Amino acid sequence: MRILVLNGPNLNLLGLREPGIYGSDSYADLEALVRRTGSEVGAEIECFQSNHEGALVDRIQEAYGRCDGIVFNPAAYTHTSIALLDALKAVRIPTVEVHISAVEQREDFRQISYVRAACLATITGEGIAGYAHAIRLLAGYLRTGKTDNTQGEKNA
Numbered sequence: 001m002r003i004l005v006l007n008g009p010n011l012n013l014l015g016l017r018e019p020g021i022y023g024s025d026s027y028a029d030l031e032a033l034v035r036r037t038g039s040e041v042g043a044e045i046e047c048f049q050s051n052h053e054g055a056l057v058d059r060i061q062e063a064y065g066r067c068d069g070i071v072f073n074p075a076a077y078t079h080t081s082i083a084l085l086d087a088l089k090a091v092r093i094p095t096v097e098v099h100i101s102a103v104e105q106r107e108d109f110r111q112i113s114y115v116r117a118a119c120l121a122t123i124t125g126e127g128i129a130g131y132a133h134a135i136r137l138l139a140g141y142l143r144t145g146k147t148d149n150t151q152g153e154k155n156a
C-alpha cells in the first residue's frame, strides 16, 4: 500500500509560521511522523510539498496508477482551487483532507473547501497528529472499503 502525503503552500514553514495556530513542530517533524505512522500500518509513504498549485496538480496526476491513497492538506488552495478538486476527481484515488487548525472555527473565507467534494473524510484541528489519524483512517479504508465513523468526519 502506497500513500502520498501532499502538502500545499506555506506548510514548509511549519514551526516558524503562526505557531499559536499551527504549532511548533517543523515540516521535517511532520515528515518523520507520517513515515513512522506509515510503517506502523504497513504503508509506504511518499511526501511532497509545494507552494505552487500546478505542481500539486501534477503530483496528483503522477499518483495515478502508483498510489493507493492520498492524505492532502491543500492549505490556502483548499479555499480557492477547482483545479485541485478536478485533479482528485480525475484520478479517483481515495483521499483524506487534513487541516492542522480547526478551520471551521476560523475566518469566513476558510469555510469553503473545494477539494472536500472529492475526499472521503476530513480531519481538522488535531495539529500534526491529524496526519497520523488520516493515514490510519485511509489504511483502514483501503483494507476494508469502509471508514469508521468514530474516526474523523466522514464526508457525504
Ligand code: DQA
Binding pocket: 009, 010, 011, 073, 074, 075, 076, 077, 078, 098, 099, 100, 101, 102, 103, 110
Ligand atoms: C490549513 C488551513 C488553511 O486555511 C490555511 O490557509 C493553511 C493551513 C491548516 O492546515 O490548518 O495554510 O490548511
